[in-house]
């Protein structure tokens with residue numbers, strides 16, 4: 138049995154490498170498309186128009202009630218939705234690409250910000266972001282600016298604390314002209330308070346009371362981290378596209394063998410159908426793995442993609458994705474009646490899978506319902522795994538979920554395929 | 562060596578094989594002759610174990626094939642009607658692949674590959690990709706592959722389709738050599754000359770049914786006479802008239818195809834002269850007349866009323 142499986146796989150490998158043109162195309166197509174997108178798209182993080190509120194994470198380490206209010210107000214913004222978590226959870230979520238942005242309000246943030254609106258050093262707001270989600274970061278910063286300016290200035294100039302803040306601010310103020318101006322303002326305070334109409338901005342004597350200290354959550358600390366992430370994402374997507382397209386070819390090869398009588402010739406030998414099918418599957422998986430490695434190697438060697446995470450994890454994700462590819466190939470072969478029919482249907486299915494799985498257009502830029510759909514696409518999990526290993530700098534443990542899920546798909550596809558073949 | 566008993570196989574509504582039985586003795590060549598769609602390939606597939614009969618049985622050397630991996634399959638060499646070759650691989654790689662499906666070891670494969678390539682005369686093209694081969698060479702390799710595991714029975718399904726006369730002769734030489742070495746052969750064709758030349762025992766099939774069987778001599782003996790008369794006419798109308806004129810007398814069997822009429826005389830002596838005079842009597846002019854030696858073609862014609870090559 139094993140010998141037969143290997144004999145079939147070995148024959149398929151020889152055939153793959155014998156047809157030089159077809160083989161080169163298997164590698165070139167994903168490489169060319171990925172290179173193209175790397176040059177065109179990287180840097181602006183996809184730049185798509187936002188279809189939904191961007192979910193951000195907030196970490197409150199400040200005991201000032203104002204900070205809690207700020208977070209609550211942030212959540213009411215049109216642009217973002219907010220979930221409060223711990224610093225660890227936020228760090229992990231952004232690192233693993235589950236969230237695009239997390240803002241951390243450190244201890245003493247609100248107190249410092251209230252006074253800094255008038256004078257002194259600004260308070261620091263920490264921001265963790267995923268470099269592939271440039272839009273998330275921009276939208277989140279816009280919302281932060283607007284809400285925080287509004288709320289902090291309102292608070293700073295309202296009620297009991299207003300005077301104290303102002304006085305505290307005044308103590309920093311050294312310029313006598315500005316000092317006089319502030320004093321004048323203190324007298325007309327309450328009217329301003331009621332109007333509540335102070336919007337963000339740095340008009341008057343006020344300044345932005347906080348600054349955002351952003352930190353890109355890849356393992357890379359160099360300036361190219363964001364570019365690297367974009368390229369890596371694109372190459373991951375295109376590698377998966379290369380794999381699935383190869384699966385179609387492999388399936389069509391199997392169907393052709395059936396039609397031309399090669400299959401029945403092989404069946405005349407003392408060999409089980411299962412061995413023949415597994416042999417085809419094995420060769421598909423091996424070739425898929427080689428294509429995957431070829432495409433990623435090109436990204437690494439020619440376009441300078443750096444792998445910050447676990448190489449072992451990346452390799453394992455690649456192997457599992459290749460096995461999934463083999464299962465997919467068998468599925469197409471079992472469902473298709475003729476070559477043409479199989480090619481047509483599987484092309485549509487594959488394009489849908491690639492599209493919804495985020496191979497072309499990152500899933501996080503999709504509306505929420507599509508993001509949910511993407512989870513039933515094996516491609517989504519493969520790409521997530523590649524992203525985690527390549528630019529998120531994640532360790533081996535982060536590879537486990539993508540591996541398990543893609544293997545699950547592989548098992549599901551193969552089971553359906555074998556059941557269908559049994560029936561025929 | 563082979564015993565086929567009342568096998569039936571349907572594909573949906575089509576009864577491809579409808580109760581065929583025959584026996585093949587060791588070291589002989591058995592010919593399955595029939596027009597396109599007669600059910601030859603379907604019958605062959607049941608013999609080599611790639612199709613399961615709906616009913617009936619196939620016994621090879623006293624053994625009914627049980628399942629996909631029955632070791633008895635080693636004894637059967639199968640040359641399918643359609644080339645089963647990997648065009649991008651060389652002859653040796655093709656032989657190696659099929660050899661390993663027959664559980665052969667590497668050295669065994671190397672030894673047998675060289676041997677069978679020599680038999681079919683392809684030794685000098687062993688490492689070249691098969692796609693560079695001519696049609697006849699591919700056919701020969703198709704046969705070599707069937708021989709690689711050293712079978713006792715060689716089943717050939719139209720091994721000469723689309724082959725030039727020279728390659729065809731080369732193939733016959735190979736088969737005759739194998740037969741001389743004691744190989745049992747089952748051979749299908751719709752070329753009667755091939756079957757006449759090769760086979761000791763012949764079964765004519767049509768529409769999935771056995772029409773007639775026996776040795777070549779026995780089959781020819783079923784003919785009332787060992788020749789046929791063929792008239793060609795100017796057009797179909799004339800031929801129709803001629804057919805009627807000839808049918809009016811008791812000459813034998815009369816068949817018309819387009820503008821030609823053939824007579825299979827029931828008694829030899831006067832048939833040629835008689836038929837000409839009947840035509841003259843009916844005032845029908847013929848363009849050409851030939852007398853042909855009786856062959857399996859006539860046997861088929863006589864038993865089905867149709868020509869083999871329709």
Ligand SMILES: Nc1ncnc2c1ncn2[C@@H]1O[C@H](COP(=O)(O)OP(=O)(O)OP(=O)(O)O)[C@@H](O)[C@H]1O
Nearest residue numbers: 572575577595596597598599600601602603604751
């Ligand atoms: N797999 C199949 N599915 C459906 N019908 C089939 C199948 N194989 C054969 N048939 C039908 O069975 C009949 C016999 O076919 P078969 O191939 O056995 O004929 P054959 O004698 O080998 O003809 P040829 O000389 O053209 O090779 C035909 O009517 C054919 O259409």
Ligand SMILES: [Mg+2]
Nearest residue numbers: 601602603642
């Ligand atoms: Mg046939």
